[in-house]
Amino acid sequence: MEIIILDINKKDKLLLKKQKKEVINCANLIASGRNIEIIESIENYDIKLRKIYKNNYPVYKKISFRDLSIQKLSTEIRFDTGDTIVLPYFNNTKYWVKMVIGDKEEFLKHMFQKGYFNSLSIICPNKKKIYDIELGEQEYEIRICNC
Numbered sequence: 001m002e003i004i005i006l007d008i009n010k011k012d013k014l015l016l017k018k019q020k021k022e023v024i025n026c027a028n029l030i031a032s033g034r035n036i037e038i039i040e041s042i043e044n045y046d047i048k049l050r051k052i053y054k055n056n057y058p059v060y061k062k063i064s065f066r067d068l069s070i071q072k073l074s075t076e077i078r079f080d081t082g083d084t085i086v087l088p089y090f091n092n093t094k095y096w097v098k099m100v101i102g103d104k105e106e107f108l109k110h111m112f113q114k115g116y117f118n119s120l121s122i123i124c125p126n127k128k129k130i131y132d133i134e135l136g137e138q139e140y141e142i143r144i145c146n147c
């Protein structure tokens with residue numbers, strides 16, 4: 001007979017490590033993303049995001065499904081190739097992912113094709129802006145928050 005003693009703390013650490021690895025693996029699939037890492041949430045951005053998520057923030061622009069193009073979206077989402085961005089709550093998890101973008105349009109195209117535009121927030125620390133893209137009833141809604 002074999003007796004197994006479970007250390008709940010060790011089990012939790014292993015689960016967290018596995019979750020983080022899955023998040024990083026998913027983030028590594030993002031076209032043109034590099035220097036990808038999980039970071040701790042940034043308090044002042046998190047507070048602003050929660051306001052946006054509660055719909056207490058005005059919609060900056062609405063783009064209908066048929067009018068959405070990566071080029072149009074690229075002009076609305078203002079960060080540059082080579083900028084560092086943060087994707088809070090990446091892939092509907094509690095984790096924040098930081099990365100350097102090699103090609104903005106390639107990044108946006110990948111995110112659109114993989115379905116992230118249903119609800120996607122992008123923090124641009126260099127520009128001190130938060131972009132929130134959300135799928136509304138008949139169009140995409142873009143909210144922009146200056147920080």
